[in-house]
Amino acid sequence: MKRISACLRWLVPAALIVGLVTSGAAVAGAGGAPARVGPATLNASGATFPQPYYEEVIGAFKAKESGVTINYAGGGSGKGRQDFSDQVVDFAGSDGLFKPEDTANIKGGEFLYFPTVAAPVTVSYNLKGVKGLRLSADTLAKIFQGQIKSWDDPAIKAENPRAKLLSTAITVVHRADGSGTTENFTKYLTAAAPGVWTLGSGSTVSWGSDTQAGQGNSGVGQVIKSTDGAIGYVDFADAKALKLQFASIKNQDGKYVAPSTKATSAAVSKAEVKTDLTYNPLNAAGKDAYPIAAPTWILVYKNQTDNAKGDAIKAFLNFVYGEGQKIAPSVDYAPLPKSLLDKAKAQVKQIAVA
Amino acid sequence: MTTDASSLPKSLTKGSRPPGILTDRTFRVLALIAGLAVLVILALIAIYTTREALPWFREEGFGIFTDNWDPAKNHFGALGLIYGTLLVSVIALVLAVPVSIGIALFVTEVAPRSIRRPIVYTVDLLAAIPSVVYGLWALLVLVEPLASLFESVSDATASIPILNTIFADPSSSGRSFMTAGIIVAIMITPIVTSITREVFATVPESQKEAALAVGATRWEMIRGAVFPHSRSGMVAASMIGLGRALGETIAVALIIGSSQRVTSNILGPGDTLASVIANQFGEASGTHRAALIGCGVVLFAMTIAIGMAARAVVARAERRSAGTT
Numbered sequence: 001m002k003r004i005s006a007c008l009r010w011l012v013p014a015a016l017i018v019g020l021v022t023s024g025a026a027v028a029g030a031g032g033a034p035a036r037v038g039p040a041t042l043n044a045s046g047a048t049f050p051q052p053y054y055e056e057v058i059g060a061f062k063a064k065e066s067g068v069t070i071n072y073a074g075g076g077s078g079k080g081r082q083d084f085s086d087q088v089v090d091f092a093g094s095d096g097l098f099k100p101e102d103t104a105n106i107k108g109g110e111f112l113y114f115p116t117v118a119a120p121v122t123v124s125y126n127l128k129g130v131k132g133l134r135l136s137a138d139t140l141a142k143i144f145q146g147q148i149k150s151w152d153d154p155a156i157k158a159e160n161p162r163a164k165l166l167s168t169a170i171t172v173v174h175r176a177d178g179s180g181t182t183e184n185f186t187k188y189l190t191a192a193a194p195g196v197w198t199l200g201s202g203s204t205v206s207w208g209s210d211t212q213a214g215q216g217n218s219g220v221g222q223v224i225k226s227t228d229g230a231i232g233y234v235d236f237a238d239a240k241a242l243k244l245q246f247a248s249i250k251n252q253d254g255k256y257v258a259p260s261t262k263a264t265s266a267a268v269s270k271a272e273v274k275t276d277l278t279y280n281p282l283n284a285a286g287k288d289a290y291p292i293a294a295p296t297w298i299l300v301y302k303n304q305t306d307n308a309k310g311d312a313i314k315a316f317l318n319f320v321y322g323e324g325q326k327i328a329p330s331v332d333y334a335p336l337p338k339s340l341l342d343k344a345k346a347q348v349k350q351i352a353v354a
Numbered sequence: 355m356t357t358d359a360s361s362l363p364k365s366l367t368k369g370s371r372p373p374g375i376l377t378d379r380t381f382r383v384l385a386l387i388a389g390l391a392v393l394v395i396l397a398l399i400a401i402y403t404t405r406e407a408l409p410w411f412r413e414e415g416f417g418i419f420t421d422n423w424d425p426a427k428n429h430f431g432a433l434g435l436i437y438g439t440l441l442v443s444v445i446a447l448v449l450a451v452p453v454s455i456g457i458a459l460f461v462t463e464v465a466p467r468s469i470r471r472p473i474v475y476t477v478d479l480l481a482a483i484p485s486v487v488y489g490l491w492a493l494l495v496l497v498e499p500l501a502s503l504f505e506s507v508s509d510a511t512a513s514i515p516i517l518n519t520i521f522a523d524p525s526s527s528g529r530s531f532m533t534a535g536i537i538v539a540i541m542i543t544p545i546v547t548s549i550t551r552e553v554f555a556t557v558p559e560s561q562k563e564a565a566l567a568v569g570a571t572r573w574e575m576i577r578g579a580v581f582p583h584s585r586s587g588m589v590a591a592s593m594i595g596l597g598r599a600l601g602e603t604i605a606v607a608l609i610i611g612s613s614q615r616v617t618s619n620i621l622g623p624g625d626t627l628a629s630v631i632a633n634q635f636g637e638a639s640g641t642h643r644a645a646l647i648g649c650g651v652v653l654f655a656m657t658i659a660i661g662m663a664a665r666a667v668v669a670r671a672e673r674r675s676a677g678t679t
Binding site: 048075076077078079081082099101102171173175176177178179180183186199200201202203204205206207209210211212213214215223226227 | 423424425426427493498523525526527529607608611612613614615617619622623632633634635636637638639640642643
């Protein structure tokens with residue numbers, strides 16, 4: 001009797017697993033349109049900033065084109081660019097552009113930048129009873145440089161006459177790891193607060209010794225959440241997920257705008273797009289534009305040597321510019337404005353498949 | 355080596371040479387290859403990383419030993435990182451070695467035989483926990499109570515000279531040299547404990563009994579018989595612990611606070627060679643990337659130098675203890 005029950009204990013889950021697998025296969029076999037591209041496996045790495053969006057889009061793409069498997073490994077924009085120029089990935093994600101001196105080492109020859117989405121970088125803070133804090137670039141620069149040390153500083157009070165600001169000490173929170181978010185945030189301060197911001201811009205800058213660091217966007221968010229008087233820069237999706245308060249930032253037109261996907265799209269539409277589809281939406285003009293908007297690109301070689309992979313990449317990019325744009329707002333990323341979208345779609349045709 | 359062939363069994367003497375010789379030769383070649391492989395791998399790592407780091411050495415020159423790590427402005431001086439690496443390791447050793455010796459003494463000299471195994475087993479279990487788990491535990495559990503502890507330590511020592519510079523500005527999020535040191539201390543305790551335990555176990559029973567026979571208390575016996583006999587072993591154990599502490603990466607990267615500078619304030623945020631590589635490599639390119647690989651080379655060199663120094667210290671301690679006993 002005992003032996004039988006032991007057997008059953010193993011049999012039941014085994015039967016369940018077999019059932020699940022077969023039913024899953026049936027669904028996949030019956031599902032939707034027949035596969036047109038592939039079979040192909042695309043390996044990619046790079047920016048973590050758009051990774052939640054890419055995972056969402058890759059999932060949706062897989063449902064449509066079951067022959068194509070895309071592995072997006074993350075690792076950071078710098079790693080993406082390195083992997084791309086070493087040709088160890090089929091495409092890469094990057095929040096930043098190649099430096100001119102690095103383009104000489106790119107093994108696969110000519111490549112293209114494909115903008116995918118944009119997203120706001122929020123300035124999140126933890127102050128009890130203060131909602132909708134308003135900050136200008138100069139004030140922001142002084143806070144993050146440690147020149148403004150307490151929340152009742154006249155500069156902050158002047159911009160927030162109605163807020164109840166106490167003498168709580170300001171704790172600046174930044175990224176412990178190198179990050180495209182840091183790069184975009186410091187680029188914004190360099191552009192919008194010239195003469196005030198002196199730390200320069202890059203994936204890591206030399207923050208003051210009394211600042212705090214967190215790992216990743218969520219790490220920074222956690223430190224802000226647990227520290228009274230903290231302020232830091234966090235991407236939109238994580239700031240929302242952690243229910244952080246975020247500040248409205250004064251844009252070029254003198255308007256205070258809160259971060260949103262809409263205000264980011266407004267900023268992107270005002271940015272000047274170069275012929276290679278690179279653009280800089282930071283500190284954009286326009287009264288509705290949120291000034292700390294971060295772009296991101298997918299890097300693809302112009303001449304694809306593997307037919308199946310080349311077709312798969314084209315299909316994926318077309319999907320990103322079609323259905324993918326509709327998915328974006330649901331995961332807190334801003335879709336591209338139509339003008340840029342049309343240029344990007346046209347550029348997909350430039351990818352040459354042997 | 356001469357063997358009388360007629361005395362060997364017939365199967366072994368058949369043919370021109372006994373088959374055992376061939377197996378022996380094969381074994382020797384295989385063992386040689388295995389031994390050389392280690393050296394070759396080590397050399398390849400050293401050559402490749404040095405080559406990749408060349409742009410950094412070329413651009414910075416002796417600037418690599420300045421306290422100025424600022425990727426945004428293309429300055430990569432690693433002194434702050436070297437300092438942080440040594441500081442965290444020293445904190446870890448200061449905390450871990452006395453505790454480890456205590457555990458080892460308890461297990462070998464004090465604890466009843468029946469509970470020795472469970473204690474040894476538990477301590478060894480600490481070594482099996484992955485580094486990142488320690489890091490996450492510290493991040494989720496340890497940093498907050500430590501932050502308030504640091505705050506009160508800093509307040510209490512505010513008027514004491516020297517101490518008020520060491521405990522000056524406590525990190526409000528609890529991420530600091532000290533936090534990293536504490537975690538690394540926990541991580542190196544098992545290895546230091548198990549080596550010192552082995553060393554204590556080699557103390558001849560007769561010497562211990564002799565000490566007890568002339569009326570020594572247990573502590574006097576440990577001081578007079580166990581310690582002198584194990585001095586070099588204890589140093590070796592500490593040095594192996596130090597070697598581990600120097601290279602500890604992920605746990606440190608999570609909780610040290612990522613601030614690359616030389617400071618006397620051990621309650622403030624810092625950074626180490628290993629953790630800066632883990633934190634910044636993903637977004638680094640150009641000289642920044644070369645500098646991070648260079649940090650690996652510097653760490654490699656430091657570990658080798660400390661390993662060699664440790665050998666010298668152990669050898670000296672051995673000579674000295676051979677002289678006294």
